[in-house]
Each structure stands twice: as C-alpha cells, then as structure tokens.
Amino acid sequence: MKLVSVNVGLPRTLTWKGATFQTVIFKTPVAGRIMLRTTNLDGDGQADLSVHGGRNKAVYGYPSEHYAAWNAELPELVNLDRAWGAFGENFTTEGLLENAIFIGDRYRIGSAVVMVMTPRQPCYKLAAKFQRDDIIERFILSGRSGFYFSVIEEGEVGAGDEIELLGREEITLSVAQVNTLYTAKSPDRDMLQRSLQIKSLPEGWRNRFRTRLADLDR
Secondary structure (H helix, E strand, C coil): CEEEEEEECCCEEEEECCEEEEECCCCEECCCEEEECCCCECCCCCCCCCCCCCHHHCEEEEECCHHHHHHHHCCCCCCHHHCCCCCCCCEEEECCCCCCCECCCEEEECCEEEEEEEECCCCHHHHHHHCCCCHHHHHHHHCCCCEEEEEEECEEEECCCEEEEEECCCCCCEHHHHHHHHHCCCCCHHHHHHHCCCCCCCHHHHHHHHHHHHHHCC
C-alpha cells in the first residue's frame, strides 16, 4: 500500500445552475514533502467548514484504482488517468479499497498517523466540477466513495510513502459496508446493530443508523 499523490488546493469561485459559490474541489499534486496537520494539509484550503474539513474530515483519500473505472464509464472526462486529485482527494492511494479498509483503521503514512473515519457522501460541488447532473448518483451507486481520515499524529507526507496498517478496532465495518448501510433500501439489521458499536464512527453517522434500525421495527 502506498501514497501515489498528495493534492492540495485553495478556494475558487465556481458557478453551477445559476448559483455562484466557493469550492476547493479542484486539487493539484504537490512535489516534495508536506506537513499534515490536525485539520488539514499545509497549503490546502476549505471553503465550507460546516461540511468539509475539521478533525473527522481532515484528509480525503481516494483509490487510484478507481480512475480506470471512471475512464471506462465516462470517457468524456478527459485524461483522468493522469489527473490525480480529480475527485477532490488530498491523498490518491494504491492498495486501499473500500471493501478492505475498516472504520477506525489506523495507518502510518510518512511520519503521520491517520485513522479511517467515514466514506464520502458527495455534495453538489462534485456535479458542478464535472458539469454533470448525474455524477452524484453515479458516484454513490458505484461504491467508489473514497474515505475520510482524521489525524492522530501530525507529520510529513509525500508521494511514494508506504501506508502501514497499525491497528484495527475489534468491532467495526468496512467502508463498503457502511456505504451499503447508508444507501440500501432494506439495510441489514445485524450490520446496523454492529455499526452502533464502532467506537470511532462519528455521532452523525451513528444517529442515522439508529434511525434506520428503528425504522425496521415499525
């Protein structure tokens, strides 16, 4: 497992469907090593702190393996195979896939330590970047969500760094399983109950799954 690219960006103005707003979904790779802080990477801005950034979403990771699938599905999205950061990710990774990494997993990357928190649920800014109404639904249904990290220990990171698994929670679910619980019309009861026992799962997600579990009993 390794870090393929580290990508940062600063807020810029974008217009979509008559609305004008600030976004940092446009990221570009950086050369050399960069400091990963508790809430973000040096040189990386966040336009709306109510939904992006913060301790639970300090870094967004996205598997490089997904780029080929997007190229095949949407060939009009030009040169995605060479455009690391295209999905707004800070870390483009290799060897970390949603069905094999788990909420609460702790990894050492460079001299930093990070923890897997949640999948990504995209907002309208993804549609605005790609100028496609259907990209959000495609993104969610594909299961190619990527994942947010919190920062346990600050440190320097850079492209080419190995990603080392340090530990895993005793009770947890994969990012793919959490995606399924979030989107399935009839979620699995046992998985919902298990989700409530994941210590590192943020309370907002836990509340959603409590509600989904209660709905099954109605």
